[in-house]
Amino acid sequence: MNKELKYSKMIKKQKTTVFIVQITLLILIFSLWEILGRLKLINTFLFSYPSDIVKIFNLYLQNNEIFRHIGVSVYETILGLIIGTISGLIIAVILWWNELVAKIFDPFLVVLNALPKTALAPIIIIWVGTGIDGIVCVAISISLVLTILSAYQYFKNVSNEQILMMKSFGATKIQILFKLVIPSNIGNLINLFKINIGMSWVGVIVGEFIVSKEGIGYLIMYGSQVFKMGVVMMGVLVLGVLSFLMYEIVNIIEKVWKENRK
Template structure:
């Protein structure tokens, strides 16, 4: 390794450390200013809460043993809705790619379903599947599945036509085209769909918990608002933000690993 290359790598590492430190400092300063503003009554701590009040609320739920139960319920619903939405959406996209005529027939319906506010369907879903966890998972599934179908199918259809013609010239079957061309070259699209689904699944689960749940972080947000315990509301929102960020980073980590493995194969 040359000295210039070594200096370049050190510079990249230093920039990465500087970026992480800056992000942490911004967060620490924000939390400190929030706490100071609440203590000095620059803001109304009843309406905006403060980090110390949220910590007390957190410890209260932790001590009575219900905190992790609420977190687990919401995470379970989100992961299940996220997984089902991604798997089923990708499977349907494969079917539509396989049958171009069906894809063209269903295209306007997919556009309408994608534009339709899924909140409007929530009462119907609750009536169909019951008032419980199943309804919440179905809502999360419906919010993510249409977006997955559209984004993945668009990625499939954007594959280089010359590569498709080459595969057909060698008399490759549709399964071979799908396995050796479509899927490998659509990995960025699939990862992008996963990233989108992380946020959409959380939206669906929290919306469902607002309507029917008796447990979960969404329930705590609604219940805290009803009894004017905004510390509970803010605490639940912060926990949701942290968990959603972790899920997003897990998908980003998987993306980096796939890209790294793909580059090593080359």
């Protein structure tokens, strides 16, 4: 008992240390940036500096502009993330179900996967439209192919012996899918979902760069065009915080679900 207590204390201590160092590092970087800016050692016109960014952020906060931009981008990202992941999974299931279909589509998927999807963004926006729909479609296009290929690979890697065992109990293909193939890959699928958060953000920002009236991507683009680097930096920082928050929310959901799974 005593040993266990010691061990858990050690782990806790290590966790606190890691956290403190991380925070210190962050503060250090921002202070250095601020100091270098104030002392004019870096060109603040190009680099801006933290207190200036905070000032601009306050401005956007007071007229509620920032929430409009965040809201639009988050909405687009979540929509792209969910539609991209779910339709990718459905297609992966179809490929797993029917080997012939998988064989037919294999080269197409490989090419689509190798192609930088951002190259398709202008086409998609022209086809679908310049509003939120077009941007969501760009986000979907970026996560979809990766989801299909990864999930299909996960499904195919399920142990043949376990499938044989299920069959020896008389399991149907649907039962093998829902009782073995999907549950055994939940961890992998959650990881895929986490990767897709980043993918979806890429799609949204690229889409907003191309054409938009609002959103974080718009803010960054606008800032760079009028050479207000403070606005650009603020956009990037807000983006970082948002991605981190989304990632953490998924982590918490995963944790709660793992506890309840047993």
